[in-house]
Amino acid sequence: MRKEWDIPDEQEFWYTGSDWLQVLLDKHDLDMRVKILLLLWRSWFLRDDCVHHEGKESVSRSVCFLVRYEEEIRNLSMIDETxxxxxxxxxxxxxxxxxxxxxxxxxxxxxxxxxxxxxxxxxxxxxxxxxxxxxxxxxxxxxxxxxxxxxxxxxxxxxxxxxxxxxxxxxxxxxxxxxxxxxxxxxxxxxxxxxxxxxxxxxxxxxxxxxxxxxxxxxxxxxxxxxxxxxxxxxxxxxxxxxxxxxxxxxxxxxxxxxxxxxxxxxxx
Missing domain, CATH: 3.30.420.10 (Ribonuclease H-like superfamily/Ribonuclease H)
Incomplete structure (x- = not known):
């Protein structure tokens, strides 16, 4: 994922207490927060796929999905409301x-x-x-x-x-x-x-x-x-x-x- 997105260092994702996610998000701007939340969301999907289904979903496919999804969000946010x-x-x-x-x-x-x-x-x-x-x-x-x-x-x-x-x-x-x-x-x-x-x-x-x-x-x-x-x-x-x-x-x-x-x-x- 780091080849596609500039995301925080690995240490910033370490669990440091019950408010670790709020602390992490507070350090970054809105664009980075969106990427972090999308990354965590997709990670949970991969975990769920392994636990409850066949676990065949690949990481590379998830990377492509997240890149396209974030681009769609960003592009649509720039549409002129007029x-x-x-x-x-x-x-x-x-x-x-x-x-x-x-x-x-x-x-x-x-x-x-x-x-x-x-x-x-x-x-x-x-x-x-x-x-x-x-x-x-x-x-x-x-x-x-x-x-x-x-x-x-x-x-x-x-x-x-x-x-x-x-x-x-x-x-x-x-x-x-x-x-x-x-x-x-x-x-x-x-x-x-x-x-x-x-x-x-x-x-x-x-x-x-x-x-x-x-x-x-x-x-x-x-x-x-x-x-x-x-x-x-x-x-x-x-x-x-x-x-x-x-x-x-x-x-x-x-x-x-x-x-x-x-x-x-x-x-x-």
Missing amino acids: KGKSSWSLFVSGATKPRDLPSAESSPLWDKPLIGEVKLNTDAAFLSETGQCWAGAVARDHQGRVLFSACRLMNACRTVEEAEGQAILLGIAALSAMYRGSLIIETDCALIVKELEEGSQNRSACFSTICDIRSTATFFNSVSAKAVKRNKNKLAHELAVRGRREGDSLIIADVPIGLRPLMLSESTM
């Missing part, structure tokens, strides 16, 4: 500002996955007049615990189906960096689910997106997709709406503060 795009912000749990809370009064109907599975919910906000679309994605385990949540302005799409496919692609790409087990994808777009079925001959306008989804899905032990009603996909929908309203975000192990009541109401069912 063009309608916001920065792709990397947050840790609790780093976002509270906003108006979505209503969670109606009975949440999100279904938890089985033990050993992770469920990825995705949705897109699409403007047919301009082709603009914003994707929302959230991954949770059998206890409703969040692995990550994300919202992002995507490339312009021609159809709502293409936008929904882009949302799935955003979700599985982010999830593949931290999890490789059994995955269930839920979306409220039945057409995309049909196109993803094994043996389906895709002739739609979102053919390239479907191919990218299928390619990325090979990182997981197993993948299934199913269409659900909007009331089973609320959190992903609210993330897409938030992306349009407030800009891009990627949060590890949490959701934006304003969406926590909805997330908690679903996970406690």
